[in-house]
Amino acid sequence: MPAANNTYDYIIVGAGSAGCALAYRLSxxxxxxxxxxxxxxxDSFPPxxxxxxxxxxxKNPRVNWCYETEPExxxxxxxxxxxxxxxxxxxxxxxxxxxxxxxxQDYDGWAELGNDGWSYEDVLPYFKRAEHKAEGANAYHGQGGPLWVEEVSLDDKLELADMFVQAAVQTGLPFNEDFNGASQEGAGDYQxxxxxxxxxxxxxxxLDACKNRPNLTILTGAMTEKLLLEKHRAVGVQYTLKGKKVDSTEQAFTTGEVILCGGVVNSPQLLELSGIGQRQHLEQLGIDVVRELPGVGENLQDHLTINIQQGVEGVPTFHEETRPLAMLGNLFKYFTRGKGLLAHPASQVGVFFRSDEKESTPNAQIHFAPAASEPDKKGNLKPRPGTTATVCNLRPESRGSIHIRSTNPNDPPVIRANYLSTQRDRDVMVSALRKVREIFRAPALADRLSREFSPGDTVQTDEQILSFIRAESESVYHPVGTCRMGDDELAVxxxxxxxxxxxxxxxxxxSIMPTITSGNTHAPAVMIAEKCADMLLQDAGLRVTLPEGLQDKQQPATTATPLQAVANSA
Ligand SMILES: Cc1cc2nc3c(=O)[nH]c(=O)nc-3n(C[C@H](O)[C@H](O)[C@H](O)COP(=O)(O)OP(=O)(O)OC[C@H]3O[C@@H](n4cnc5c(N)ncnc54)[C@H](O)[C@@H]3O)c2cc1C
Incomplete structure (x- = not known):
């Protein structure tokens, strides 16, 4: 019988974006x-x-798993x-x-796939509940939630960022003052x-808002290695706890549920280590199959991105801001007022557009940064006065997978993204790159341009552009989908x-996303946790105050799904 002091109503594995939100709501x-x-x-590492x-x-293993794909x-x-x-x-x-x-349309698409309760109308209240929008609430934004969201302030933006937005508008795109509002299409500031x-x-x-609650225990350095299962029920977890001198193996038990929030790589990893996944793969590794679920680790989707780097003249870029004297000024600004270069997010302005007129909604996204670099003769990257527009395909068809390499939880799983494995994905990337060039050449920017650093003027035909993309593209780091939600035999x-x-x-x-969302994936991960919290509490028979907009849709605790009924009878 487990001791009461290591028995919990809920065990959450992974204090990441979703795990922190879930811990806050449940506790x-x-x-x-x-x-x-x-x-x-x-999170004591200052950067x-x-x-x-x-x-x-x-690339810092102190705070990063530093995974990489197999050769693509x-x-x-x-x-x-x-x-x-x-x-x-x-x-x-x-x-x-x-x-x-x-x-x-992303969320309406999830609902159309049979996932009741995940349409846009259903999830918008959770986005709003999560949020504290600094500038105020409206039909699309919330106030009072834990997650601070703010607009870019005018004195934080380099002139070049606004010039890029203006140039995009000159190519026929609308100016968009809220990418999270009624429509995503167009050019504007990122929140x-x-x-x-x-x-x-x-x-x-x-976490800061809930870490002192007496009913919440947070353990860091606690690597969950497997689920403790009784037949088909999760009753706890086994984890290694980092000690000052030696690590210890610990167990924790639940009278309620275990919720995996380990992210797109580690949630399927933990399922497989625990005997839940593809029969053949598990048997090959000598793992007893507890539940055959062939979809575990499949359906990996990610946004591949390509940088277009353009030299500029006569307008400030990060290059000037990082010169010694300017940098001193920036350090002063940052530590006295929280402003200047150091306060910049990865990108301040961006564009959502259709790579082809036949697309019904934007299927490509640009992140713009007023910084560029160019390889020197030895191949080392040298900062230059310039800009980078990085463009990605928002709804790739390519699908990959993530599976354990061995039974050792510390072995990085095998990640195969299979980027660009369909003709359509290749075509979208080529058209998207052409659109970025069109924006750079629009009147608002044209006079300020020097050379295109990359791909460079010699790259013009579709074949040349594709070849450049194959050689230089990277992920924009939005992998999702490896524990896909659904009700078919490949759903997890x-x-x-x-x-x-x-x-x-x-x-x-x-990892539960059936299809990747059209944009950055942090806010959707948080929304998923917000919604999961309500479902957990409802299913435990507790009275739940649903977010505004859903209160008339209170769902009763549900009974087993058809697939669960099969398990129960097994
Ligand atoms: C460099 C980079 C830039 C990005 N930029 C943006 C951006 O600007 N905007 C945006 O919206 N999205 C961005 N994203 C994507 C976004 O941050 C992620 O999609 C999102 O945070 C994923 O949330 P998650 O909860 O699924 O996983 P995570 O936040 O990764 O959380 C998983 C947690 O589980 C822990 N864990 C894993 N396995 C175990 C285990 N076995 N035991 C215990 N703990 C475990 C992990 O250490 C981690 O803390 C970016 C991603 C990267 C990498």
Whole structure:
């Protein structure tokens, strides 16, 4: 019989973007005892909190799992970096802080696939509940939630950013004053998760607001290695706890549920390590199959991106801002007022557009930065006065997978993104790159341009552009979908995020997305956790105050899904 002091109503694995939000919501219910386990350490690494510091974390194992793909066949067999936060706050501590929810059609698409309760109308109240929009609430934005979201302030923006927006408008796109409002299409400012010059990670927002609650236990350095299962019910987890001198193996038990929030790589990893996944793969590794679920680790989707770097003249860029004297000024500005270069998110302005008129909604996104670099004769990157517009295909058809390599939880899983594996994905990238060039050549920017650093003037035909994309593209770091929600045989969780064929086990993070959202993926991951919290409490028979807009849609606790009924009878 497990001791009462290591038994909880809910065990959450992973204190990342979704895990922190879930812990906050569940522990508001004072009668519920919640354990939150995080493999990484505390968020004490200073660059986490300085927005421009994200550049120091891209390859830093102190806060990053530093995953990479296997050689990608369509990208000249290059391995593509897949950074993921390994720290309290997870990837919200290392991301670009751009706040984007995606399109109405993304969520309506999820609902059309059979996922009841996930239409835009259903999820908008959760986005709003999560948010504290600094400038005020309206039909699309909320106030009073833990997640701080603000507009870029005018004195924080370089003139070049506005010139890029103006140039995009000159190519026929609308100016858009709220990408998270009625329509996503057009050019404008990104909203950001920065307050007074500091990153607003989920640790600094959600967790700071709940970490002192007596019913919430947060453990860092706690790497969950497997689920403890009794037949098809999750009854707890086994984890390694980092000690000062030696690590210890620990167990925690639940009378309620285990919720996996380990993210797109680690949630399927933990399922597989626990015997839940593709029979053949598990048997090959000598793992006893507890529940055959062939979709675990499949359906990986990501946004591939390509940089177009353009030299500029006669208008300030980051290049001038990083010269010694200007940098001193920037340091002063940052530490006295939380402003200047160091307070910049990854991108301040952007564009959502259709790569082809036949697209019904925008299918490409540009992140713009007033900075550029060029390889010298030795191939080293040298900063230059210039700009970078990085453009991605928002709704790729290519699908990949993530599966464990061995039974050792510390072995990085095998990630195959299969980028550019369809003709359509290749065509979209080529057209999208051409659109960026069109924007650069619009009147608002044309007079300021010097050389195009990359791909460069010699790259003109579709074949040349595609070849450049194959050689230089990278991920914009939005992998999702490896524990897909649905009700078919390849789905991993149902619409209430319960793992098919299991009891007491859910997944709530970016891995449950059936299709990738059209934009950055942090806000959707948080929304998923917000919604999961209500479903968990409802299914435990508790009275739940649903967010405004859903109160007349109170759903009763549901019984087993068809696939769960099969498990129960097994
Ligand atoms: C460099 C970069 C820039 C990005 N920029 C943006 C942006 O500007 N805007 C945006 O919206 N999105 C951005 N994203 C994407 C976005 O941040 C992620 O999609 C989102 O944070 C994923 O949330 P999650 O909860 O699914 O996973 P995560 O936030 O990754 O959380 C998973 C957590 O689980 C922990 N964990 C994993 N396995 C275990 C285990 N076995 N035991 C215990 N703990 C475990 C991890 O350490 C981590 O803390 C960016 C991503 C990256 C990498």
């Amino acid at each position: 508001r219910e004072s009668s519920r005892k919640v354990l939150l386990l995080e493999a990484g350490g505390k 986490i909190h300085i927005p421009l510091g994200f550049a120091f974390m891209m 066949p369509e990208l000249h067999n290059r391995r593509i970096a897949c950074p993921r936060g390994k720290v309290l706050g997870g990837t919200s501590c290392i991301n670009g802080m751009v706040y984007i929810r995606g399109q109405k 950001r998760k920065i307050r007074k010059g500091k990153r607003q990670s989920c640790a600094r927002t959600y 969780v149902d619409a209430r995020l319960r793992v098919h064929g299991m009891e007491g086990l859910r997944v709530a993070d970016a």
